Amino acid sequence: MRQSMLIKRGRLGPALLAVTLIVGTAACGGDSGSGDGAIVGLITKTDTNPFFVKMKEGAQQAANSAGVKLQSFAGKQDGDNEAQVQAIESLISAGAKGFLITPNDSKAIVPSIDKARQQGMLVIALDTPTDPANAADATFATDNYQAGKLVGQWAKAKFEKDGKQAKIALLDLNANQVSVDVKRDQGFLDGFGIPVGDPNKIGDENDPRISGHDVTDGAEDGGRTAMENLLQKDPSINLVYTINEPAAAGAYQALKAAGKDKDVTIVSIDGGCPGVDNVKAGVIGATSMQFPLKMASLGIDAISAFAKDGTKPQVTAGKDFVDTGATLITDQPQTGVEAKDSAWGKENCWG
């Protein structure tokens, strides 16, 4: 009854319909490039994370110069597999030559990818591998273990030089042991010289140098609360590893409030521009930079090459994926650890 009254009373129904149509058309029109070439897809985890915003930018640039049409899709939030499945279905019916995908659920997406490949499409996993990794034709990604290892090695050199005994807090992502989270965490410990137990599991080490772990959701608020609680647990913490730079920014606020910001070293991973600013300001000691723009543009180039003559991308020597690199950014270089300074970082950062 309420609905029928609404329709009788106002012109809301038609107006809403009109708005929906306009918005819908605008959204669909927005992504198509100008070239007449093949259709290439990009499916990211979300539309809002600056990392994926940058990735989309890189893909668009590469698509423009390669003369292919880019169609972009994204999940609604981290973990949204459904939207990515629908995106693949849309690309299949659009007759795309291939697509780049950052899987929200590495396992659950595989059947849809299989379908696309049976249609002769080239599928490249970007940033996050599928599970199993060979479900996609190739993976273009940061070596997250290596990224963690770089900051671990830097921290080790710094602590050895200062002659300090480390007490380490690890600020991870969440309780789900996500592969990116695990690799960065374990890579850091390995780089620092702490034997990791099961390399696929966070938190099974018994080294006395580890004061504790907590989770952050990869955001500032989680980073601050986690750091506060760990400092209560062990006030002697002097080295903090963080899953990403927002978590590092939050951790810094906690350290500052406790008056420990001068005595504690924070290391992180990402290479976002706010994070590089924080390296310059001395908030973060060192961070590993990844290159989403490069990942996306290399990926688009690979699919355009495939569309032209059917060539498939070759993996980096010694690895089962195409390593798009990780570069250590710090203003306190340590001997034996290759690094660039924050000025270089500022020129190459994303977000």
Place this chain on the structure above:
Amino acid sequence: MTTTATKEPSPQEFDVRRNDSLGLRLQHLLHGNPTLGPLAVLIVAIIAFSIANQRFFSAANLSLVLAQVTVIAVLALGQTLIILTAGIDLSVGAVAVFSSILMASFATKIGVPGLLALILGLICGTAMGALNGFLVTRIKLPPFIVTLGTLSIFFSLNAVVSNSETIRGSDMPGIMTWTGTTIPIGGFRLTYGSIIMLLLFAFFFYALGSTAWGKHVYATGDDIESARLAGIRTNRVLFSVYTVAGLLYAVGAWILIGRLASASPNVGVDYNLDSITAVVLGGTSLFGGRGGVLGTLIGALIVGVFRNGLQLAGVEVVWQGFAIGLLVLVAVSLDQWIRKVKT
């Protein structure tokens, strides 16, 4: 509210078998004082964690817990008002985070003076709440649907306006991050944000308990039709509740900026459920008309104490969520049991 438990049992109650009387008296006691249960949980938890780790019961740590729950407590205060009217607000997190981005953007991108940017941000949050209120009272949509829709809208606008970029506190006028400033009182380190939060709770404790508006809120939530027949302008009450909640979320946004020394579009993913958790643990009924803001403050503290205490005790993260979930289920079961009270 009357406390029946302190009186002698009424004649009816003598009919009940003797071994039920302790449970029955407890049921009556909780019926009359809905905050007693949560308060007991909080006190037991504090004692238990103090025994488990001696660092827990220190002024520094307890003031830390207070600072950690401040933002969620303010958001849960607005949520309480809405739940008291038998509604629910799923847009809490979106309104708060969007307000914080707007405040910071006004000051840094448009260059409005700090105080004005803050006020504009508070107005924007209030307007978002008013939009929820308008849709609930005028278009007559259920609160769940309304706030489900606006949740999505505000989060999208948030991403558009912020361009997914974090605004650093050092780029903002001082008033934006003022809420994060601490004043030491003995060993306690109280933030201005926490003080604002406590004042807001005191104000709404008074407003709900001792003003006509407060009584109308309870009456509307208990039985909207009877309230309307009794002459209460229920639409106006509901609209005021959603609007005030919006303002509270925007105040929460201001406190959030102070805590993080930044405005980030990516925080607050859990604020919706966290605020509802605090309200439920605080003994306010999801069915409306019963409970209060004092309980919500205790509910928020319970979550903070558990998270902090379990971390100090070295409990793995997975089990922290398990414990909070279990508490929620116990709290709602208790609420159901109390509602069945024989009077």
